[in-house]
Amino acid sequence: MRIAMIGTGYVGLVSGACFSEFGTEVVCVDKDSSKIERLHRNEIPIYEPGLDDLVARNVEAGRLSFTTDLKAAVKDADAVFIAVGTPTRRGGGHADLSYVYAAAREIAEAIEGYTVIVTKSTVPVGTGREVERVIRETRPDADFDVVSNPEFLREGSAIEDFMRPDRVVIGAETDRSREAMRQLYRALFLIETPIMFTSLETSELTKYAANTFLAMKITFINEIADLCEKVGANVHDVAKGIGLDGRIGKKFLHPGPGYGGSCFPKDTMALVQTAQDVGAPLRIIETVVDINAKRKRQMADRIIAFAGGDVAGKTIAVLGLTFKPNTDDMRDSPSLDIVPALQAAGATVRAFDPEGMHEAARLLPGVVYCKDAYEAMDGADVAALVTEWNQFRNLNLAKVKALLKEPALIDLRNVYSPQDMAAAGFRYESIGRPVKPR
Template sequence: MRLVIIGSGYVGLVSGACLAELGHHVMCVDNDASKVEQLRAGQIPIYEPQLSEMISRNVAQGRLGFTSQLPALSKEIHAIMVAVGTPPRTNGSADLSAIFAVAQEVAAKAVHPQMVIIKSTVPVGTGDSVQALMHKARPGMHFSVISNPEFLREGSAIDDFMAPDRIVVGAGDETARNTLRALYAPLERTGTQVICMGRREAELVKCAANAFLATKIAFINEMADLCEAVGADVEEVAHGIGLDERIGAAFLQAGPGYGGSCFPKDTTALQAIAQEHGVNLRLVETVIASNEARKRSMGRRISKALHGDLTGRVVAVLGLTFKPDTDDMRDSPSLALIDALQRAGATVQVFDPQGMNRARMHLHDVHFADNAYLCAEGADCIALATHWPEFATLDAERLGQLVRKKVLVDLRNFLDPQAFLNAGFAVHAIGRPPQQPRRHNLVAAQRHRARNQAREAFINGAKQRPHPALQDGMNG
């Protein structure tokens, strides 16, 4: 099939690359001419594992292209996919201006009946509005508007597209449904379930799913607070309840709160559309409020670990993006954390494997370090905010030699607490009692370091001394 995808942001790029990988011919359109030039030059404006390689491969094979102008919408184009942004307004509702602008342009340029697939996350009823707008602009032209929500997780978007849990199609006529089945036929043949439903139902599925997952996160975070108060381990509790098939283990990892481009936006958009229709979503409202409070409270955890005073303290924050394997800083918990630390008088040093460039747009008066060890240098506390895999291999002993005070606050329960305890750190985690290094462990570690230093000194000294046979000759 031949497709035009309008919008070359996160969803548009991933969808375009993956559909080309499935064998379709895709032209991605974006009104940002500089972004289009970047893409044509092979420069990908976002970080997503596998994406750059997939785009390069399909461009080389002639199945994927980029342009800043909407091409002629003739009968050779089987469908138009809309993947433009729908950012939240100040009241939480979705800004649909880009969606409607695209609808107007498509209606004006169409020379043949077209199928318009809305991939962007939109509030319920958007498809109806788009259909009415396009019909009014071109009364004699038939447009079929289809809802096809995306379920892509940043950091694993390629895998999510190529092996999805399900594909949701919201269309009112059989022709549109068959077109979408043909589009996703390679995935359906490998076992992916394509679910067809009404357009309004499909529009609700995405926001409702994300609101439910956000609820699970908010719940386990509250359980973590309770675990700390009663001296229990939240990970054991999460494991126990997650084995219940009615609950499941996914999204039961306690932490600093959810962030990113989906959960915050979709929950507030769902709340806004409910209010517009006179419906109270008390549970969703509570989840939103709970998560915002959660993110703001992380600074107090570090203050408590440092005995209540952050004035003049240096805090090293490892990880800035809202999750690993992305450079996305939108609504990241690290932003609220760093703001709280700075307001309390702390100096903040930061490092992230992929998010440093975007972080510079959001953060001010922080020291950007080139790696995790430089970030920790001279710090009174190390705070892990994002659980990047490479942080799991950090050398606790080396960190202990760099910091001013040995305090670790692991906001993701990700690092090996025993390794840091052995290195002399006090360890504070989420949903667990704080742990102090045992004195005999400290003494053993000090003796171990002393033995290593003595051994190295002996070896180095031996290397510098001449062989006895040569020594005699030199003396003679």
């Protein structure tokens, strides 16, 4: 089979490269000619471990190519995936579907023969039906089916998530479209991956329900961490104690400065808006959105309090800027709230992130960007660990102690042990854990 993947952002590029690894011929399409030129030079526009090698291998094998010519790519395709952006619309939480519908119109004009048109972008319930209407309106004679196939990729481990997923969800309502999707995912059928066929609406809602549930787990453990600090409990032990219950599970129970990234903030708000629009409000998710937004701002207050309550004229070393490690994604990262609040309070911020500083420089002006963590901490009054990159997990504490004006580190990701930090002579604060075990 041949695939046209519309959009070479995170979802489109990873999905296209992985499908080509399965042996499928894939053409990735993007209107941004500079991005396509970079891909022709094997310059990957996003950071995702292993993606550069995967792309290069399949380009060399002739299974993966890139173009700006949507019509040429689509007319020869058996399946066309829409993997364009669905950002939050300005002035509210609704998803902006203009790129999806624009792609649908262009696809309608280009398809020849029976074609499966697949929404891979995260889209609200009802989008698939509207895509079908747009295509019918544009090309009444077109022979096609619309399918929903949401992605469940985690940034930093997206290739493994695609190759060995927990499940594949497919909203397909005709025999032809279901058979086409079976052929595309044949490699996963062979390793007995759970593949669920359902309706368009159910598939679309499943994606949002999954992400909002995980966002809710993160928010829950963050609030439990706050409670632990008040009563002297250890949030990690609480998380382990509840996570061992198979009904709850241990994942997404690690406290921190709040969730961010390209999915959870956007998808929680979009689901809240959808629910309100149809008169079935999701009060629990509305609360999750509110708590998470406040938590990011509270983290700046914690750093300021840790620095003595006043950071005017002080230097804060910020370790990590991206919303999570193993990505260069700065979207809705806690650092976008924390750093400006520190600057507004009069602090100089020195920062280092292994992959995110290029994007951070555009979003966070006035920061002193450093070549490594040690340069960021040189002469700083306080160090704040914001993103848990592996290279921050085993810092030379003796060197850190010598570089800082005083040995003071606030750890928003609980990377270090309070006991080990105390033994090393640090004033140390983490999230939801007592300094001395009981």
